[in-house]
Amino acid sequence: MSTSSKEMQILTLAEVKAEIYSRKNPTLTPVDIEIHANAVHRILELKQKHDIVVLGHNYMEPLVFGLSEKDEQGDSLALSMRAIKTNSQYIIFNGVRFMAETAKILNPDKMVLIADRQSGCSLADDFGAEQIRELKLQHPGVPVMIYINSYAEAKAECDVCCTSANAEKIAMEMPGDELIFVPDLFFAQNLENVLNGKKKIIYPGKGNNTKGAVCEVHEKFTISDIISMRNSFGITKSHPNRMLYVHWECKPEVLQEADYYGSTTQIRNDIAYRVEQGTLEKAFIASECELTSNLMEEFPTVEFGTACSIRCNHMAKISLDKIHNIFEAIESGDDLSPWEITLSDEIISKAVKPIEKMLSLSY
Numbered sequence: 001m002s003t004s005s006k007e008m009q010i011l012t013l014a015e016v017k018a019e020i021y022s023r024k025n026p027t028l029t030p031v032d033i034e035i036h037a038n039a040v041h042r043i044l045e046l047k048q049k050h051d052i053v054v055l056g057h058n059y060m061e062p063l064v065f066g067l068s069e070k071d072e073q074g075d076s077l078a079l080s081m082r083a084i085k086t087n088s089q090y091i092i093f094n095g096v097r098f099m100a101e102t103a104k105i106l107n108p109d110k111m112v113l114i115a116d117r118q119s120g121c122s123l124a125d126d127f128g129a130e131q132i133r134e135l136k137l138q139h140p141g142v143p144v145m146i147y148i149n150s151y152a153e154a155k156a157e158c159d160v161c162c163t164s165a166n167a168e169k170i171a172m173e174m175p176g177d178e179l180i181f182v183p184d185l186f187f188a189q190n191l192e193n194v195l196n197g198k199k200k201i202i203y204p205g206k207g208n209n210t211k212g213a214v215c216e217v218h219e220k221f222t223i224s225d226i227i228s229m230r231n232s233f234g235i236t237k238s239h240p241n242r243m244l245y246v247h248w249e250c251k252p253e254v255l256q257e258a259d260y261y262g263s264t265t266q267i268r269n270d271i272a273y274r275v276e277q278g279t280l281e282k283a284f285i286a287s288e289c290e291l292t293s294n295l296m297e298e299f300p301t302v303e304f305g306t307a308c309s310i311r312c313n314h315m316a317k318i319s320l321d322k323i324h325n326i327f328e329a330i331e332s333g334d335d336l337s338p339w340e341i342t343l344s345d346e347i348i349s350k351a352v353k354p355i356e357k358m359l360s361l362s363y
């Protein structure tokens with residue numbers, strides 16, 4: 001955004017309100033703005049006063065997303081990179097817990113805070129270190145690549161980490177003809193399809209008795225939903241100005257139907273490119289609803305289809321009010337332990353290795 005973009009100048013409440021209205025986000029009503037402007041104003045004031053980095057994932061609701069500067073917004077990989085650069089004592093992570101853990105692993109000396117430590121993720125919650133150890137026993141010597149949507153204990157068991165933006169590249173950089181990929185079953189199958197035999201992907205349930213996980217949001221998109229959306233919203237296949245975007249975590253048959261598939265940032269960048277070329281009229285994104293809400297604001301010339309019955313309940317736990325509570329606690333010097341991400345030194349020292357390996361292979 002930014003509501004906080006006026007450098008080194010604390011905005012008045014009226015200026016904050018005016019700036020939120022000027023964003024013209026179609027999902028923000030005047031009632032939303034009037035109710036929440038005080039909290040936004042106070043958070044921005046304290047953010048500046050205490051020099052706090054506020055990282056915002058693309059799936060945050062627009063008022064929360066807007067608490068982060070442009071360079072503090074993004075997907076898991078972008079935020080991991082941003083977390084390394086900060087000199088701030090505090091990092092407030094507006095995303096889910098595994099993301100805040102990644103920031104902590106990369107910044108062990110900083111205090112990483114999250115508005116709700118119960119904000120999980122079906123991928124991270126349903127697959128852990130124990131299952132990885134089982135897979136390694138069943139496939140000795142095969143390198144293990146783990147999706148960043150996992151907890152620190154699980155990452156600590158693996159050779160390399162990946163995101164949806166870099167999985168294909170990193171898979172090909174790993175030694176040998178085989179690679180274990182965990183925990184996302186649809187992502188694994190999509191990766192296998194993209195690699196097209198260049199590397200054998202072993203994943204939970206494939207030739208072994210381990211059970212994997214899926215994203216409870218992206219799995220909801222079915223092929224019949226996608227086809228009926230194409231018909232009702234007029235995004236016909238191969239139309240030059242209308243695009244159906246699909247996230248890697250969707251089912252393989254849904255990916256096959258896409259005009260473009262990729263990570264959240266890759267989808268956003270493709271939209272930006274087409275808008276710049278003046279060629280994008282309509283778009284539908286098979287992903288979390290608030291991603292579309294934020295893109296509607298950034299690209300007002302595009303008509304976006306929405307599917308806001310499909311929200312991530314974990315992401316939705318990170319509310320403006322809960323974030324506000326952290327800022328007031330920092331201001332008054334209160335105990336921050338209810339929001340603090342803590343990990344043992346041993347887990348940090350093991351989990352940082354696959355993340356650093358990913359970062360070294362990403363560019």
Ligand code: SF4
Pocket residue numbers: 096120121122123149215216217218249288312313314315
């Ligand atoms: S959208 Fe899916 S992958 Fe992302 S946090 Fe929610 S459950 Fe996890």
